[in-house]
Amino acid sequence: MPEAARHSHSAGRQPVLFLPHGGGPCFFMDWPDTWDAMAAYLRGVRDTLPQKPDAILVVSGHWETGVPTVTSGAHPSLIYDYYGFPPHTYQLDYAAPGSPQLAQTVQHLLAEAGIAAEQDPHRGFDHGVFIPFMLAFEKADIPVVELSLQQDMDPAQHLRIGQALAPLRDQNILIVGTGLTYHNLRHFMTGDPRSNDAARQFDTWLTQAITQPETQRNQALVQWESAPAARICHPSEDHLLPLMVVAGAAGTDLGVRTYSDTVMGKALSGFTFGG
Structure with missing residues (x-):
């Protein structure tokens, strides 16, 4: 391939992102300062892309199935899968097409990689998609497809899923994982210094891991x-596994921490690969 053509091709390749999605509808409530830095980060995401994506494939920590499943409806609804919040948070709207x-x-x-997958034309977008996307892609003018996690929670399999989907990046498709690098809800609200220390230890380990070669x-x-405080920070790994998928799709692209904050005492990070 000529040098100019190769350069042009790589310039159009989309990165892969791991975005923090906050807690419930947190960005649309009166929680002074708590989520401001995360909200500002999410609002700036679109400006970091090489160009507007033709579509977005997103993996959230809020959908698990027996085999990988993709939303295939043309006009997905929203799933308000959070509980006990004010009525207005159940009227939020994000009308991105499928x-x-x-x-x-x-x-x-996925089939080419030997991974059986299914389509679900009826599934809508859970809050792990529409809450952060209302900030990151607020115009809702980019088609979105959501991919489920596998219920077996096998990290190696989720890496393989990401590897199989990497060619999408050269088709101007943005691959996004949303979750949280710390997700122990019981500890989140207590402010226990021991859990704060655990979050810092795990966040440090995770950042070092992500920024290493493939x-x-x-x-x-x-x-x-086996990471420090791993199970303290993730009693269930559902909010970490989207990171495995995007890391798989990253290939040889190095990861960079593009968001770092402390929320309610807990260290949180976001990552970009190939930006």
Whole structure:
């Protein structure tokens, strides 16, 4: 390939992102200062992309199935899967279209990698999608397809899923994982200094793992349970596994921590690969 053409091709390649999605509808409530830095980070995400994506494939920590499943409806609804919040938070709207074509492509790429996948034309977007996207992609003018996590929670399998989907990046498709690098809800609200220390230890380990070259990064992620305070920070790994998918899709692109904050005493991070 000529040098100019190769450069042009790489310039159009989308990065992959791991975004923090906050807690419930947190950005749309009166919680002074708590979520301001995260909200500002999410609002700035679109400006970091090389160009407007043709579509977004997102993996949230809030949908688990037996096999990888993609939303394939043309006009997905919203799933208000949070509880006990003010009435106005159940009226939030995010009318991004779906993309049956992208859903088909995702299923095909996974099949080529030997991974059986399904489509769900009725599934809507959970709050792990529409809450952060209302800030990051607020115009709702980019088609969105959501991909489920696998119920077996196997980190290596989620890396493989991401690897299979990496070709989408060269088709101007943005791959996004949303979750939280710390997700122990019981500790989140207590302010226990021990849990704050645990969050810092795990966040430090995770950042070091993500910023290593691909082979070392993936080895570390597969063995994440052996990290300092891993199970204190993630009693269930559902909010960490979207990071495995995007790390798989990153290939040889190095990870960079693009968001770092302390929320209610807990260290939190966001990452970009190939930005």
